[in-house]
Amino acid sequence: MSYDFNIESPQTADELLAVIAANQDKNFRFGAGGTDLLLELKRAPQENLTVVNLAQLKDPIFKSITKVAGGYRIGALVTAGEVLDHEEVKSEFYTLWEAAHNLASMQIRQVATVGGNLCTASPSGDIACALVALHARCEIINTKGELRSVSVADFSTGVRKTVIQKNEVLRSVVVPINSNPNLHSGFIKVGTRLSMECSVVSLAYHIQMDDNRTIRHAGIAIGAVAPTIKFTDSACAFLIGKSKLIDTEREEFAGLISDYASPISDVRASAWYREEVLFNISKGLME
Amino acid sequence: MKINFTINGKGRAKEIKASTLLIDLIRDGLKLKGTKPGCFEGECGACTVLVDGHAINSCLYLAVNVAGKSITTIEGLGGEDQFLDIVQEKLIEHGGVQCGFCTSGMAMSIKSYSDKCKEEGKVPNRNEVAKSLEGNLCRCTGYVKIVDAAISVCGN
Ligand SMILES: Cc1cc2nc3c(=O)[nH]c(=O)nc-3n(C[C@H](O)[C@H](O)[C@H](O)COP(=O)(O)OP(=O)(O)OC[C@H]3O[C@@H](n4cnc5c(N)ncnc54)[C@H](O)[C@@H]3O)c2cc1C
Ligand code: FES
Numbered sequence: 283m284s285y286d287f288n289i290e291s292p293q294t295a296d297e298l299l300a301v302i303a304a305n306q307d308k309n310f311r312f313g314a315g316g317t318d319l320l321l322e323l324k325r326a327p328q329e330n331l332t333v334v335n336l337a338q339l340k341d342p343i344f345k346s347i348t349k350v351a352g353g354y355r356i357g358a359l360v361t362a363g364e365v366l367d368h369e370e371v372k373s374e375f376y377t378l379w380e381a382a383h384n385l386a387s388m389q390i391r392q393v394a395t396v397g398g399n400l401c402t403a404s405p406s407g408d409i410a411c412a413l414v415a416l417h418a419r420c421e422i423i424n425t426k427g428e429l430r431s432v433s434v435a436d437f438s439t440g441v442r443k444t445v446i447q448k449n450e451v452l453r454s455v456v457v458p459i460n461s462n463p464n465l466h467s468g469f470i471k472v473g474t475r476l477s478m479e480c481s482v483v484s485l486a487y488h489i490q491m492d493d494n495r496t497i498r499h500a501g502i503a504i505g506a507v508a509p510t511i512k513f514t515d516s517a518c519a520f521l522i523g524k525s526k527l528i529d530t531e532r533e534e535f536a537g538l539i540s541d542y543a544s545p546i547s548d549v550r551a552s553a554w555y556r557e558e559v560l561f562n563i564s565k566g567l568m569e
Numbered sequence: 570m571k572i573n574f575t576i577n578g579k580g581r582a583k584e585i586k587a588s589t590l591l592i593d594l595i596r597d598g599l600k601l602k603g604t605k606p607g608c609f610e611g612e613c614g615a616c617t618v619l620v621d622g623h624a625i626n627s628c629l630y631l632a633v634n635v636a637g638k639s640i641t642t643i644e645g646l647g648g649e650d651q652f653l654d655i656v657q658e659k660l661i662e663h664g665g666v667q668c669g670f671c672t673s674g675m676a677m678s679i680k681s682y683s684d685k686c687k688e689e690g691k692v693p694n695r696n697e698v699a700k701s702l703e704g705n706l707c708r709c710t711g712y713v714k715i716v717d718a719a720i721s722v723c724g725n
């Protein structure tokens with residue numbers, strides 16, 4: 283079998299839902315930027331495949347970042363490059379900005395989408411990891427136009443698996459606004475090459491402090507060390523009400539984060555190396 | 570299916586397959602061989618071209634999605650009134666070309682990034698320039714001279 287497929291290129295959201303409805307008994311895949319999909323189809327071609335090409339969709343919800351009640355809505359087709367050009371994302375959600383900044387290369391950031399990063403459901407998805415730390419929610423739409431909302435943390439159910447059903451498509455994500463003025467937010471990625479690579483370990487953190495620098499909210503997510511990206515609940519809870527961590531607390535905190543990891547050894551790194559790196563970057567996080 | 574697009578300033582219509590990759594349209598369909606096939610996996614950047622002014626990997630881009638858009642390849646960099654673009658001149662001046670396999674892709678990335686900086690009125694520092702070239706591999710030069718060339722294009 284060779285690399286080949288049919289294509290449907292809906293231009294509006296209504297056309298998209300109609301195309302999905304018309305293909306329910308057929309083998310189809312969505313294509314957004316195509317940076318994961320085309321590689322996959324080149325390596326493992328599929329028979330009688332239709333690619334539902336999202337790249338020509340003109341729908342503003344799918345394609346833009348807007349302020350909504352309680353947060354920012356980011357369309358599934360917003361590219362990593364567009365995330366970088368958005369001033370409020372940079373000032374409010376630096377972890378997301380930094381994840382997009384270190385994703386692949388300039389050429390790939392130009393086309394790679396937020397929705398593609400989530401739906402490809404890789405444990406080392408950088409944008410997905412930042413969105414988990416930010417408590418973002420996915421907005422999924424079905425062929426009837428009905429919308430449901432799922433937290434990004436629950437969106438992926440395993441490597442390359444998501445909660446999306448065959449009659450659904452990811453439309454957007456909503457990132458809740460910050461409730462505190464002081465932020466400690468960023469994205470740490472350790473790889474054998476800095477960008478251009480799925481990480482060996484990644485860690486997204488978004489910590490909010492009140493005027494007295496007491497931690498009120500904490501979101502920390504880790505990637506590439508388990509089959510799915512993990513929100514580190516107990517480590518986040520450990521920080522609430524504290525402001526600075528003393529040495530022993532930092533070790534305890536790093537241990538709590540590491541508890542969520544179940545790394546494997548692969549071509550990029552051994553499980554032992556991943557664990558060590560994760561522990562050390564976690565310890566350094568609250569210095 | 571038939572698509573209409575602009576290539577290096579000229580309007581064209583071309584019959585393609587739904588799954589045709591942009592690199593194949595450019596090299597085989599349009600016979601423009603300056604765009605290089607390297608890894609075909611988005612890693613090396615040899616296949617970099619501009620779509621509406623932005624650098625992308627043509628090996629991971631569907632040809633159908635250039636419909637109505639404007640493509641620039643290395644063949645289109647210079648133009649009517651000048652033989653070489655400033656990007657090419659600076660690459661030569663700084664000795665950033667050895668075997669040349671990566672060069673067309675490098676030139677397109679430098680073009681895209683330097684144009685964006687100019688549009689934003691920004692003069693990038695060395696780290697920023699180097700970061701903009703992370704998607705282009707070179708097996709010969711060791712990058713220093715290429716980054717030097719890119720910096721001088723960006724106005725330093
Ligand atoms: C060289 C290289 C380097 C890379 N480096 C990184 C990196 O550093 N960090 C990182 O996180 N990723 C990296 N990637 C992976 C990839 O670029 C990202 O995951 C990107 O965000 C995918 O987006 P896309 O729009 O290209 O997705 P596509 O390839 O278009 O789609 C990916 C998957 O999601 C599905 N899909 C897309 N949109 C939707 C939707 N709206 N609803 C439902 N399903 C949908 C598709 O069917 C497909 O299965 C790299 C890839 C390459 C080739
Ligand atoms: S051939 Fe396209 S990036 Fe290598």
Ligand code: FES
Pocket residue numbers: 665666667668669670671672706707708709710
């Ligand atoms: S000059 Fe030979 S690969 Fe760059």
